[in-house]
Amino acid sequence: MSSGTLNVTSVDEGIGDVQAERDAEARVREAEEKATVMSERLAEMQKSTERMREEIEALERRREIEIALHRAGTVDMETARLLAEKSVEDAQEPDIEGAVASLVRSKPHLFRSRSAESARAAPVMAIETERDAGESAAEDAAEEAARTGDRGALLRYLRARRSRV
Secondary structure, three states, X not given: OHHHHHHHHHHHHHHHHHHHHHHHHXXXXXXXXXXXXXXXXXXXXXXXXXXXXXXXXXXXXXXXXXXXXXXXXXXXXXXXXXXXXXXXHHOOOOOHHHHHHHHHHHOHHHEXXXXXXXXXXXXXXXXXXXXXXXXXXXXXXXXXXXXXXXXXXXXHHHHHHHHHO
């Protein structure tokens, strides 16, 4: 009988070993599936990180372009920015300042002209010069009228004073 007991125990141990092997294989498969899922998640996160990095670089480049365009005196920021961005993207070595300078030369209508600023200043200077001349003429006429007592000189003084106001 003792040989029968050993036999049953050996069969039980054999079944236990098979079951343990199946459990181990299931755990390995489960671990491999989790590893695959984690690997896919990691790849997605890396892609997402790269997209965000590219977006940040594009926003920084856009800000630098807008600053350069503002310094150059653009009157149409949106159009000038789009043209400058295109120029920077097409260049082998991106040069924002160079792209803006090129844009100022090729599309001057997008920027305030330096001559327009001086042209706006010219009428102001002319008005001030006229005012100074009018004041000077009135002062001269007043001196002449006071010195000579001539009614004509007094009349010229009054006319000069009235035209000055």
